[in-house]
Amino acid sequence: AQPSAAPPVSAPLRELPWGQLNFLHTTDTHGWHAGHLQEPSFSADWGDYISLAERLHEKADKEGVDLLLVDTGDRIEGNGLYDASIPRGFYTLKIFGEQDVDVLCSGNHELYKNTSSENEYYETVPDFLGNYLASNLDIIDPKTGQQRPLAQRFKKFTTKNQGIRVLAFGFLFNFRGNSNNTVVQRVQETIKEKWFQEAIRDREVDLFLVVGHVPLRTQEFASIYKAIREQQWDVTIQFFGGHTHIRDYAKYDSKAYGLESGRYMETIGFMSINGLPTGGKSNSLSIDIAAPRAARAASPTFSRRYIDNNLFSFHQHTDLNDTTFPTEHGRNVSSMIALAREALKLDKTYGCAPRDYWTNRAPYPSKNSIFSWLQDEVLPDMVLDVDRADVPRMVLTNTGALRFDIFRGPFTVDTTYTVSPFTSGFRYIKDVPFSIAKRLLQIINQEVPQLWPASQSLAFELPVRSVEASTHTVDERLLFAGGQMPLGKDHALDHDVELTPGYTTTDDAGSDGDDTIHAPIRFYRVPNALESRIGFPSATTEESKESADPVSVDLVYVDFIESYILLALKFLGTDYAERDTAVYMEGRDMTGLIAQWVQEHWQC
Numbered sequence: 364a365q366p367s368a369a370p371p372v373s374a375p376l377r378e379l380p381w382g383q384l385n386f387l388h389t390t391d392t393h394g395w396h397a398g399h400l401q402e403p404s405f406s407a408d409w410g411d412y413i414s415l416a417e418r419l420h421e422k423a424d425k426e427g428v429d430l431l432l433v434d435t436g437d438r439i440e441g442n443g444l445y446d447a448s449i450p451r452g453f454y455t456l457k458i459f460g461e462q463d464v465d466v467l468c469s470g471n472h473e474l475y476k477n478t479s480s481e482n483e484y485y486e487t488v489p490d491f492l493g494n495y496l497a498s499n500l501d502i503i504d505p506k507t508g509q510q511r512p513l514a515q516r517f518k519k520f521t522t523k524n525q526g527i528r529v530l531a532f533g534f535l536f537n538f539r540g541n542s543n544n545t546v547v548q549r550v551q552e553t554i555k556e557k558w559f560q561e562a563i564r565d566r567e568v569d570l571f572l573v574v575g576h577v578p579l580r581t582q583e584f585a586s587i588y589k590a591i592r593e594q595q596w597d598v599t600i601q602f603f604g605g606h607t608h609i610r611d612y613a614k615y616d617s618k619a620y621g622l623e624s625g626r627y628m629e630t631i632g633f634m635s636i637n638g639l640p641t642g643g644k645s646n647s648l649s650i651d652i653a654a655p656r657a658a659r660a661a662s663p664t665f666s667r668r669y670i671d672n673n674l675f676s677f678h679q680h681t682d683l684n685d686t687t688f689p690t691e692h693g694r695n696v697s698s699m700i701a702l703a704r705e706a707l708k709l710d711k712t713y714g715c716a717p718r719d720y721w722t723n724r725a726p727y728p729s730k731n732s733i734f735s736w737l738q739d740e741v742l743p744d745m746v747l748d749v750d751r752a753d754v755p756r757m758v759l760t761n762t763g764a765l766r767f768d769i770f771r772g773p774f775t776v777d778t779t780y781t782v783s784p785f786t787s788g789f790r791y792i793k794d795v796p797f798s799i800a801k802r803l804l805q806i807i808n809q810e811v812p813q814l815w816p817a818s819q820s821l822a823f824e825l826p827v828r829s830v831e832a833s834t835h836t837v838d839e840r841l842l843f844a845g846g847q848m849p850l851g852k853d854h855a856l857d858h859d860v861e862l863t864p865g866y867t868t869t870d871d872a873g874s875d876g877d878d879t880i881h882a883p884i885r886f887y888r889v890p891n892a893l894e895s896r897i898g899f900p901s902a903t904t905e906e907s908k909e910s911a912d913p914v915s916v917d918l919v920y921v922d923f924i925e926s927y928i929l930l931a932l933k934f935l936g937t938d939y940a941e942r943d944t945a946v947y948m949e950g951r952d953m954t955g956l957i958a959q960w961v962q963e964h965w966q967c
């Protein structure tokens with residue numbers, strides 16, 4: 364872990380359900396390769412994950428079973444370790460490349476900018492040559508101008524110990540927000556292609572492995588599942604998904620399951636399958652983990668675990684300790700991360716937050732909502748273009764622009780990027796009638812279906828993030844519970860200990876998936892967008908409010924949502940188009956505004 368990371372807290376744990384074939388899964392790590400320095404549950408770093416993988420490989424080899432590592436994309440954008448370097452990703456690409464990942468694919472974030480998809484093409488794909496899969500993703504080669512697959516479309520391999528023949532694909536959901544140097548083919552089209560149709564007819568396969576930056580319960584995965592099942596009704600299929608930042612486990616049929624392993628290096632997913640045929644080895648060293656061999660061939664069994672990313676969990680799952688757990692390689696990568704964080708001055712403090720501000724753990728609006736803070740304090744203080752200073756303005760931003768919580772205490776360079784990693788600037792349309800402008804937010808948040816045909820839905824690009832509505836209310840006493848607690852199997856099962864708050868996931872296999880037994884946390888949904896009204900004439904009474912409304916306003920918005928703003932304006936019967944828009948506050952972006960606001964308002 365990083366030197367300044369919060370030490371992990373002991374907690375009752377569920378064991379890893381080892382099988383014949385085992386997987387470790389990361390997804391949507393978004394540059395959090397240093398781990399969460401302020402959160403004990405997630406404070407392990409990528410170096411610790413390397414040690415974990417190496418220790419579990421040792422165990423797998425000893426027992427003659429297999430272990431594969433999978434990553435399903437969105438490795439970038441969302442943390443100073445990635446976003447603060449020039450060029451972006453200067454350190455994280457190398458840090459990520461230290462892990463021995465068997466199958467990986469791209470997420471949508473790798474494709475927002477030409478530079479980031481070129482990083483994939485020139486660095487990550489070669490680093491993981493043969494393992495990086497791009498089943499429905501092409502790039503325009505910067506040198507030749509030719510469109511070509513970002514990486515190979517699929518791969519076939521045989522596992523080392525068990526001899527399981529695996530055929531793997533790597534997909535991205537039907538993403539449309541990519542820059543102009545990549546081409547994402549709709550999954551439903553890709554599966555009609557000759558290469559795919561031939562691949563799924565291969566009879567020499569024991570397991571289809573579909574990794575994707577795709578949520579588990581989507582048309583994309585449903586189409587791939589159906590296409591494979593049409594050709595092979597009983598071959599086992601294992602999906603690994605991502606994008607929605609949740610822990611999830613889906614059953615498609617008795618031989619097809621999917622796992623999604625959260626976000627931001629909070630979760631290492633563990634998945635195991637027993638009862639797979641081992642066609643790649645005639646006299647395979649088949650370990651009978653759970654069932655007699657004959658029965659295994661007929662019906663595989665599946666298990667999953669969501670490991671909290673901290674050293675307490677890692678030590679327990681490897682039966683090792685502080686001294687025996689870390690490998691030399693793991694330690695070296697932790698040092699690489701520490702040096703990178705130092706070079707980037709990520710711990711430099713801009714100010715100190717007086718309390719916690721939550722993205723989804725407080726209702727919006729409320730005093731603990733990060734969105735209320737942005738709307739009521741930051742934007743009104745900061746959004747002003749000197750050339751338009753006297754004009755009242757309405758500022759709209761997508762809530763997705765703010766990515767993570769602020770914890771009470773030091774607000775650092777790193778925090779700036781965990782909260783607001785994007786480089787989007789502001790644009791505006793001048794002198795929009797207030798009668799029109801005031802209706803926009805409602806339209807964007809209600810997603811009027813006629814306005815957003817399926818392919819253009821905001822829900823697609825601006826999903827409700829990271830939220831699985833919970834019916835539980837968190838016990839406030841437990842919110843900051845820390846310190847040691849008694850540990851033991853009996854305690855764990857009886858819940859006879861004070862539990863730390865954390866993920867309490869319910870999925871298709873029930874509610875015993877999390878490795879750490881936690882007290883539940885309540886998550887709240889937030890709207891797609893919010894609005895600040897700034898420089899409006901002040902009204903003294905309720906009655907005078909309406910007459911004080913301005914006739915027209917400058918309609919200011921973060922540039923990421925321009926196309927939605929223009930669509931919504933069309934829906935309202937206007938004919939505003941791109942030609943009517945212009946830059947507002949040249950050279951400024953949300954990240955910079957937040958950093959400046961914190962420096963000016965939150966002294967330590």
Ligand SMILES: Nc1ccn([C@@H]2O[C@H](COP(=O)(O)O)[C@@H](O)[C@H]2O)c(=O)n1
Pocket residue numbers: 437471472475606761762763764765785786787823824825826828923
């Ligand atoms: N320049 C950008 C890019 C993305 N966003 C927000 O992020 C969302 C996508 O992130 P996922 O981790 O969910 O893939 C996107 O829907 C936007 O909300 C942004 O604000 N600016």
